[in-house]
Amino acid sequence: MPNTFTAPFAQTPKTNAVDLTAATAVGTAGTILVTAGANGCVVTSIRATPKGTVTASGINVNKAGKVLRSETLPAYTSALTAKLPQVAFDITPSTPIELGANETLDVSLLVAQAAGVTFSATWKDY
Known part of the structure; x- marks a missing residue:
């Protein structure tokens, strides 16, 4: 659906995923996950899921290297019968x-x- 100038709501749903292994210092831009369109956007969800055994780590969502949201990814030992932990940042449709x-x-x-x-x-x- 093409964008219009009168619509008061977001119009084009999008998703993306990136895999990270390297650490990034706080205050430094990380790996781009979301790029807004020409009219801006509203982000409604960001989640982190380990791909295998991990140690506990801080995880951040940044804008221009400045931390907007931060969570802790718990340590996890990979096992065929264990559920992968998924960490959701406090970003929802009501708190985007x-x-x-x-x-x-x-x-x-x-x-x-x-x-x-x-x-x-x-x-x-939008």
């Missing part, structure tokens, strides 16, 4: 992050994880 035209959100690990962590996001462009 709004981005202006072409702005980005990036994600980062504070402790390197050999197995990797998948960050996934859901947002809607």
